[in-house]
Amino acid sequence: MRKTISRDYFSTYQLKIPLEISKIIEISDPVYTFSEVLNHIDLKKYFVKEGHRRTGRPEYDSEKLLRVVLFAFMENGYASVRQIEKLCKTDIRFLWLLDGTPAPSFMTINNFIKNKLSASIEEIFTEMNRYIFSEADVDLEHVYIDGTKISANANKYSWVWKKSSVKNRQKTFEKVTVLLEEMNGS
DSSP: OOOOOOOOOOOTTOOOOOSOHHHHSOTTOHHHHHHHHHHTSOOGGGBOOOOOOOSSSOOOOHHHHHHHHHHHHHHHSSOOHHHHHHHHHHOHHHHHHHTTSOOOOHHHHHHIIIIIBSSOHHHHHHHHHHHHHHHTTOOOSOOOOOOOOOOTTOOTTOOOOHHHHHHHHHHHHHHHHHHHHHHHHO
């Protein structure tokens, strides 16, 4: 009787190639809505016009870089270029936005933001908001303020006193009005 030795020549950490990245991302993920909005905005007007380059490596696609930078800022508030580079290498949503191109280095992202963008990111977000407001029929004439207070460390002493709420209501409305005028004015 022969003794057979069974060996497994695999590892649980072997590379598995997904057939379609979009199947992995949930359908409710904000990356789809973000991409849909950017498809309806002319992104070329935000790039600096330059002459034709003859030497060096081919340039990275400016629209893909802008999508990655905007999505990183949308998801994280402020994102450093090194953080964006890491997200491009590890986050499946950023890989989907890059559409098969290799992840850019932090220097590529930094040079893009400094040298290629002609407008600030806030201006681009403002145009995105204009598009969303026009498509979703958002009513900008009325302001609704919810007075909900949510406290992370709630206890029996954490509530809002009625007198202080009534007293500070006018100040709050003035602050909100000023903010809305700033947002609508620019």
